[in-house]
Amino acid sequence: MDCCHKPGFLRKTKGTQHFYHKAKHDMCSWKDESPEHERLKYMIYKICKSEGWDVQTEYRSELGDWIVDVLARKDDRVIVFEVQLSKITLTDLEERDKKYRKRKIESYWILNKFLNQPEIDYFDEIIKKRSLLSTLDFKKDLDLLLKFEDFFYHLKKIHSIGIDFPFETLYAKDRNNITLKDWVINVISGDYRNELNRRSSLFSQKTDLMERALPLLDNISRFKNKLAKYEFKLDVYSKSNYYYNHKIEFDAASKCILNLNEILQEIVCEENGFSLSSNNNFEFKLISSDQIETIEHLIKKIPPHEKQLEFCISEVQEKILQSSHNAFKENIDFSWKREREENNGLKVKFCFNDILPQLTIESSRPWKYQNPAGCTWDIDERDALEFERRGLGKIIRSLEISKTPFYKTEESVAPIIEKQARDAIESRDKELILASRKLVLKPRYRRMYKKRF
16 A cells, blocks of 8 residues: 555445555554545546556655555656545645746646635735726736636646536636546646736736836826926916017927827827727727837827927026016006106195095095094195195195105104194294194104193
């Protein structure tokens, strides 16, 4: 017997052929197996034998570190079959399979419902790496689902097939109700191994292409957003008053934007796998590596044009700011000259009536006088003549041209008020006293009035 190297015999029990020991002894480490397990081993043994293979069941390694259910040899190939109907962890399964691979032995596992391993959709895993600002989506028509035999082979390099125990029909990712004979013949002919290799290579190619395409789509999305900002900025500048003064710079920037839009349309087209979805976003269908190389080549055209556009936009911005600065400076200079001319005109002493129609009197220049009722002020001759015509008061006498601008602030009015107060004290002129009291004075002038009056 292969389990303990003791003599044994073949017999049939309840329709199942199996081996048994010639005599009972305590040196055998063999454990009881279910009838289904024994029946599957016997069927595998029988199929391999009929195909001309040298077959052994319960084969023990030369070092005695592992025992396999069925081992088949032919020429230079050595294949082992393991029937795993009981529970086993993925880690233990991987460790056991590594022992066979170290000795360059092909191992094939019949797993009960593929150990209930969950499937993995690599499409969703790769999409999670995309930028949050990306407006381009992958078209979900790629088969990047790892399940059943693809899961075990691609991730763990374990050849396997599922069995729906207690039923004895085998199944795989794309096929159900596979007979044990068909599967074993595919294994020993090498077709099953080649099919797993082909599907794993195709899966790797698809994931590699998606990994390459993902940053390209993010770059295209970022460029689309940036180009929209450039167009908006140029549109705002074109509506300013300085557009026609700097039309050459505007035309250069517009030409750069037109060139970049042409490159973008050349990238996002049906020939490169882009199509418009129902939500008005572009979807990208992954086709081949040539498609990715074409997109990469077109994206390399963008940086030179983008750099030129940034230079043109900065030129436009600088010209507009310079023009607006000059206009503002001219406006300030003009206002300053006008104010200086108005304030340095001929001054006259004008006495306002005690009762006025409004609290604030405004001239046609325009110039405002706040609460002048009953006051005598030095005002511009033009305003005085206008107010006299309007019946708001009368001109007392003319004065020399004032060299100090007449600003209605407390600091500039104070010296004039102080002089009026002194004139009122000396002349005891009741009219001047009343006029001085009505002005807004600093605290120190108020104290002076209280003492003297």
